[in-house]
Structure formats: structure tokens, C-alpha cells
Amino acid sequence: TPIQWLEFCWELERAAERVREVRWGPRTLDVDVVAIEVDGVPVISDDQTLTLPHPRARERAFVLVPWLQIDPEAVLWTPDGVRSVRELIAEIDGDEVAAVRRTAALS
Template sequence: MSDPTVQPVPASVVEQVDAADATLSNPKRAVVSLGSNLGNRLETLQGAIDALEDTPGVRIKAVSPVYETEPWGVDPGSQPSYFNAVVLLKTTLPPISLLERGQAIEEAYERVREERWGPRTIDVDIVTYADIESDDPALTLPHPRAHQRAFVLAPWLDVDPEAELLGHGPVAGLLEDVSQEGVLARADLELRLPE
């Protein structure tokens, strides 16, 4: 199984992804956070990754290790724990179209939005998109709470040790400044980079 420590992406994978990128014209880099705390969490995360890769104009560059985390923003023990991961991708889709694709994936997994920070089959959040800053209520970029969330920062740092969150600085420093209690790397679980 995968080691939760940072590991370089194998050259063969980089070559495959770079070849796939040749089909994209002027792709932009995006960071997407995934979370699930209902149903088969690992299977759902993998399904969301595969669905993103199957999207025309999207190529997955890297998939983080899986983290198991306590629900954020609610009382401990009020919900099942989450499996979280981060994917790095390149896309020719504009940000709003990438958001719509993420919402379509959530809908396909029957995500219900009854309460803020409620349990969910899948959550697909755009953390960053290129160097775009936007206060649009439909899609705020970068994600307005990413800098406070160890369940986003820890897996992101695993796949991009030099990552920076626009307007907030290096992800490594941000992670040091937030509580990592209840955020556990799961070395026994693994998500696949789509072929």
C-alpha cells in the first residue's frame, strides 16, 4: 500500500500524463479536494477521480494519499469520519464549467444538501484554479476556508511539497498553523491515478 510520506510521481506516470496533456490546448492547473463520509467512502472517492478524468478537457496529474478525518464544523461524533484526498489536474475548462462538472459528480452520487457541513456521499471542491482570485458567490477562488483545513492542506502538501495558496502563502506553513488533530494518513488505503 502507499506510504503517507511524500513520494515523487514515477517517471512513467509523468510521461503518460504529459502525453495526454498534448490533447489539451493551453491547460490551466487546478487543485480539487474530495471528501466522503457516507457509503463506501474509498470507492466513492475513486469514482469521483475517474469521473473527473473522463471529463473532456481534464487530465488528472496527481492523486494524494487518503486521509481519515473528523467532520469539520460540527460536534465530534455527530457524523461518521471522512475519507479525504486532493487531486491536481490540468484543464481547459473554465472555472465555472469545472464547478458544474464537480456538482454533476456530486449529483451522480446522490449528495444531499440539507444542512451546512452535513454528512455527504461526496464533496467536490475547487481549492484553486490557476492564479485566479474571485469573490463570486457561485465560485470563490481560492476556496475561502482552504487555509484553515488540515484535511485539505495535508493531502495537498503530499502531492505538491512546494504548493502555495494564493493570498495565504506556502501550504507547508499553513499546515503548521492549523490543528491536525483528527486528521490521520491512511497508509492502508490507496487511490489510483486514472490510466
């Protein structure tokens, strides 16, 4: 279920010793569920714990840029319909996109 995925994200953060000090404040690690598809159909959730697709993912370079790096064909279901992540990145301020940098290789 989507909530189980979110709980798994929290486990990853705990394992990395993430400290939660300020809600929506700076953090060393943030693992979120952005979108889930089952057989090409988006999972929609408006649970107060988890909203899917993530309502602000389309505005956040720090979400979209790494996503595009691991899935060049990535799409996000938005209120405007299905949009490619590449297209959404093109709509974000270039300085914000440039500020996203890879800090370590995935293994």
C-alpha cells in the first residue's frame, strides 16, 4: 500500500540517522513517495498522511532532476494530465535546476 511505502521511506531515513527538527525545514536526507503506478494507472491518495501524486513534486527541481537521471522516460500525473518529468524541469527556474547536484554515485 502507499502507506507501507511511506513507512519504508521513514525506515531508510532512520537508518541514515536523519534528525527531524523543523517541519519543512532543511534536512540532511528526505525520502518521499512521489508517485506510484500500478499497471500504468496512477495510485491516487488524499490520505492526510500521504497525498499521491505528491502535490508539489512538479515544482521541485530537487525531486525532478534526480528522478530524470534514473528514469529518462519518467512521467508524472498532474492536474493538467500526464507530463514528462523532462518537460516539468524545463518549466522550473534554471538556477534552481542548476543547484541540484549529485553528491554520491548510486550503487
